[in-house]
Amino acid sequence: MKSRHDESTLPAAKLSRRGVMKLIAFGLAFSVLAPTLPALSASLAETVGQKPLIIYFSMPETDNPDSMTREEDNSVVVIQGKVLGNTQYVAQLIQEMTGGDIFRILPQKPYPTDHRTLVELARKEQRQAARPAIAGKIENPGAYDTIFLGYPNWWGDMPMILYTFLEQYDFSGKTLIPFCTHGGSGFSRTIQTIQDKQPGAAVIRNGYSLSRSRMERAPSGVAEWLKEIGLKK
Ligand SMILES: Cc1cc2nc3c(=O)[nH]c(=O)nc-3n(C[C@H](O)[C@H](O)[C@H](O)COP(=O)(O)O)c2cc1C
Numbered sequence: 680m681k682s683r684h685d686e687s688t689l690p691a692a693k694l695s696r697r698g699v700m701k702l703i704a705f706g707l708a709f710s711v712l713a714p715t716l717p718a719l720s721a722s723l724a725e726t727v728g729q730k731p732l733i734i735y736f737s738m739p740e741t742d743n744p745d746s747m748t749r750e751e752d753n754s755v756v757v758i759q760g761k762v763l764g765n766t767q768y769v770a771q772l773i774q775e776m777t778g779g780d781i782f783r784i785l786p787q788k789p790y791p792t793d794h795r796t797l798v799e800l801a802r803k804e805q806r807q808a809a810r811p812a813i814a815g816k817i818e819n820p821g822a823y824d825t826i827f828l829g830y831p832n833w834w835g836d837m838p839m840i841l842y843t844f845l846e847q848y849d850f851s852g853k854t855l856i857p858f859c860t861h862g863g864s865g866f867s868r869t870i871q872t873i874q875d876k877q878p879g880a881a882v883i884r885n886g887y888s889l890s891r892s893r894m895e896r897a898p899s900g901v902a903e904w905l906k907e908i909g910l911k912k
Pocket residue numbers: 736737738739740753754755763764765766767797798799801802830831832833834835836860861862863864865890891
């Protein structure tokens with residue numbers, strides 16, 4: 680990306696000795712902080728106005744809005760008669776509020792919707808460090824500088840298919856914005872894991888996490904958060 684400051688225009692010749700020392704001190708401070716906050720806010724500021732991409736994985740445990748079990752009810756929201764996974768709902772709100780494109784991570788082999796079977800399978804995948812295959816791919820990942828990445832908390836971590844995903848794409852130079860839904864654990868350590876998996880990306884730390892028992896707060900919560908990070912349309 681082209682720098683907005685042309686260094687040749689700096690009035691170096693006219694600087695006093697103190698000015699030079701200040702510049703050196705600033706340079707040192709900048710080189711220490713650059714990989715973290717300033718780089719992040721600069722990249723966020725520069726990407727406002729561009730179309731973001733919203734990527735998510737979600738596992739609604741039913742598609743029937745009537746007579747749900749408690750577990751099924753926990754894992755979905757019903758919006759105008761349509762059943763959406765919790766994370767799917769948050770992803771759709773982000774899309775509406777940012778005008779972005781959306782990509783859903785789907786497993787090649789569909790997961791079971793029965794709660795107990797799903798919970799056990801997810802645990803087994805985690806123990807085995809499985810990399811479940813993904814169906815389909817993002818057409819043009821290079822077209823996006825700002826990428827939201829959403830998932831449910833599974834066993835205190837991301838679902839293993841997120842690991843498949845993060846190992847399949849390289850988001851170096853891009854801003855990754857995590858969001859998740861959960862049953863009380865919040866993000867756990869997942870934001871750091873995303874950063875570890877994508878060392879060349881700027882992963883923002885104040886992602887959005889929402890408890891499945893507070894889904895009615897999603898519209899206002901997402902709007903406030905997007906405003907906070909400067910990405911509301
Ligand atoms: C396999 C599995 C494991 C889960 N593990 C956790 C957990 O460790 N901590 C937590 O807070 N919630 C956990 N949950 C609850 C989900 O994070 C929560 O229901 C989430 O909103 C589901 O989102 P979804 O409908 O988009 O898939 C788990 C749910 C499932 C199905």
